[in-house]
């Protein structure tokens with residue numbers, strides 16, 4: 001298979017942590033929409049905040065497959081823990097690590113890799129979701145920097161991050177070179193955090209609106225060249241989509257694990273329900289789909305690390321397939337548990353709610369199909 005013995009040892013360590021420390025609090029965090037600083041601090045102790053960054057900048061660098069295994073194992077127990085880590089590593093830390101100058105990496109990364117602070121990525125706006133290039137937030141060039149005005153919405157870790165990467169237009173032109181990326185620190189003058197969203201799932205993650213009102217960003221906090229923001233966020237999303245695939249896979253695996261145990265001990269008509277072929281066949285389909293999703297995700301993780309070519313299509317396929325499989329698997333798990341699947345007695349209904357974000361975040365399923373179809377059609381003369 002794809003993983004090494006070392007990666008499986010790492011999986012066992014994260015599974016032990018998730019089962020031992022997250023499982024007992026996951027339902028309460030969901031019910032109360034409680035973002036747990038304690039949980040983040042424990043994940044930091046385990047090195048989970050610095051996984052995509054080299055030790056030179058405070059990181060705990062691991063290969064992409066190992067990182068994906070961590071997201072999968074956290075999400076198997078709690079989608080919120082999974083999305084906090086996926087958004088932080090893939091969307092917050094990675095662009096700074098990849099596109100930042102040496103000075104920026106030394107300045108921004110240690111605090112958010114092993115310093116215990118989170119990061120986030122502000123791309124989406126009310127009219128610029130699927131059309132992320134339709135950004136209206138504007139960064140006007142002024143002496144020594146940029147004056148930024150506009151708003152971002154649905155930003156994971158938005159209210160709890162110390163460091164936020166965001167996009168803004170730097171010209172009124174309509175082309176893809178009109179967008180640039182910047183880093184803003186929470187607490188910057190003119191930067192305010194809006195209301196926390198009341199969500200269907202991943203309710204223990206912090207999702208916010210962010211406002212820029214004449215917020216001054218110094219030249220030193222521009223990420224890469226002026227006009228390179230579009231290319232940067234497309235590359236960031238390629239990696240991010242693998243982690244959303246892992247989020248979906250982990251959540252679905254969690255629901256499947258509960259359902260298969262339940263089916264083996266829960267009795268109707270004097271026998272375990274797993275003995276009814278209708279239930280056993282559901283489990284067969286769930287196991288098959290999970291395995292297929294795992295292959296797609298792990299394959300794109302390996303492609304990313306090989307670095308020989310872009311993996312845009314594979315990452316979109318992995319995210320699309322895993323999130324739709326996740327929807328199917330968590331739904332079937334609920335059906336296998338009957339009324340118990342509909343209640344808070346088991347984590348399955350929470351996992352089903354948590355799963356839904358995977359079909360929306362970092363591009364809806366329609367957008368993944370758009371990306372994949374454009375690329376496969378390009379291959380044909």
Ligand SMILES: Cc1cc2nc3c(=O)[nH]c(=O)nc-3n(C[C@H](O)[C@H](O)[C@H](O)COP(=O)(O)OP(=O)(O)OC[C@H]3O[C@@H](n4cnc5c(N)ncnc54)[C@H](O)[C@@H]3O)c2cc1C
Nearest residue numbers: 121122123124129130154155156357360361362363364366
């Ligand atoms: C919990 C949560 C966390 C999030 N975290 C972040 C984050 O950290 N950072 C961030 O920047 N964003 C984040 N997002 C935003 C997310 O990426 C967007 O919601 C997503 O890209 C979809 O955009 P939208 O909601 O504006 O929907 P829209 O783009 O308005 O889409 C509405 C519907 O129209 C369809 N549609 C749109 N265009 C097309 C088209 N061309 N072809 C076919 N169908 C189309 C969509 O598929 C969808 O069904 C988060 C969202 C949620 C819910």
